[in-house]
Amino acid sequence: MIHLVARSLADTHNIASAIASIVRPRDLILLVGEMGAGKTAFTVGFARALGVSEDDHVSSPTFTLVHTYDSGRVPVLHADLYRLTSTGEVEDLGIREQLDMGAVGLVEWGDVAQEVLGDALIVSLEADADDTECRTITVSVEGHGWDTRWEPLKASLQKWSAA
Ligand SMILES: Nc1ncnc2c1ncn2[C@@H]1O[C@H](COP(=O)(O)OP(=O)(O)OP(=O)(O)O)[C@@H](O)[C@H]1O
Ligand SMILES: [Mg+2]
Numbered sequence: 001m002i003h004l005v006a007r008s009l010a011d012t013h014n015i016a017s018a019i020a021s022i023v024r025p026r027d028l029i030l031l032v033g034e035m036g037a038g039k040t041a042f043t044v045g046f047a048r049a050l051g052v053s054e055d056d057h058v059s060s061p062t063f064t065l066v067h068t069y070d071s072g073r074v075p076v077l078h079a080d081l082y083r084l085t086s087t088g089e090v091e092d093l094g095i096r097e098q099l100d101m102g103a104v105g106l107v108e109w110g111d112v113a114q115e116v117l118g119d120a121l122i123v124s125l126e127a128d129a130d131d132t133e134c135r136t137i138t139v140s141v142e143g144h145g146w147d148t149r150w151e152p153l154k155a156s157l158q159k160w161s162a163a
Contacts, residue, residue, distance in 0.1 A: 002139040002154055003162040011160060012038050012125075012135060013045030018156045019121070019139075020049035022149050025074055025102035028095075028117055030110030033125035038135050039108040042123065046106060047076045060108075066093055068103065075103040082109045090116045119143025136162065 006012040019029070029046075031039035044058045051072035052058065058069065058078065066079045077098050084090055090113040099105050099117075107113060114120055120142050128134035139157070141150065 002157055004137040004139070004157055004160040005162045006038075006135040006137055006160060007131075008133050009038075009041060012041050012137070013048070015137060015157060015160055016042045016045030017049035019123070019153065020046045021156065022153055023050075023074070023104050025104060026099045027145065028099055028105045028107065028110075028120040030114060030117075030120045030122045031106060031108045031125070032111045032122060034127065037125040037127055039125060042125065043078050043106045043108070047072065047078070050074055050076055050104070052076055066095065068098065075101075077103045077105040078108075079105065079110070080108040081113055084109075084112070087113065087116045114142060119145040121146055 004015060006015055031042060033039055040060045047058045047069055052069040053071040056069045056071045060080060065083070066077060069076045069078070077095065079093065079095055081090060095105055095107065096117055107117070111122070122140045122142060124138040126136045128136065146153070
């Protein structure tokens with residue numbers, strides 16, 4: 001596990017950008033955290049780093065559940081599963097299929113879907129009780145897809161290390 005501290009929104013964007021720089025098509029990132037923790041903010045930083053244009057306004061997909069942005073160097077799928085109640089509904093969204101076609105996926109409230117969606121990088125964001133700008137960010141992995149990238153990832157996030 002990698003423990004990080006983001007002291008500002010810019011830090012969260014930069015952490016997302018560092019992670020985006022080592023992603024590959026078919027990667028899945030599950031975003032975990034309470035309302036307002038910064039899951040969408042992370043996605044905005046991530047999508048920008050992959051070259052998704054500012055015109056492709058990245059926002060919360062709560063009403064449509066899934067958005068795909070095609071203007072960057074790799075298609076970015078952004079989903080929000082907050083409203084879903086069963087894993088069958090997750091399967092119906094076709095997220096796995098879009099990843100298999102080469103997209104990178106970011107899924108808010110995605111921990112419930114891990115079983116259905118498979119290997120993932122799990123990014124948990126937690127607000128700070130005393131500092132409204134501060135977030136504790138924990139990065140962990142499910143499966144082996146990140147094995148060879150784990151050390152480079154750690155190194156690129158060193159700057160925000162909580163240790
Ligand atoms: N360090 C930080 N990291 C992320 N967001 C921050 C930070 N500091 C302040 N914020 C603010 O916190 C809010 C995070 O909201 P955001 O929509 O990203 O949360 P969310 O986790 O997606 O919530 P929801 O579950 O409702 O979708 C934004 O208004 C953002 O500007
Ligand atoms: Mg959100």
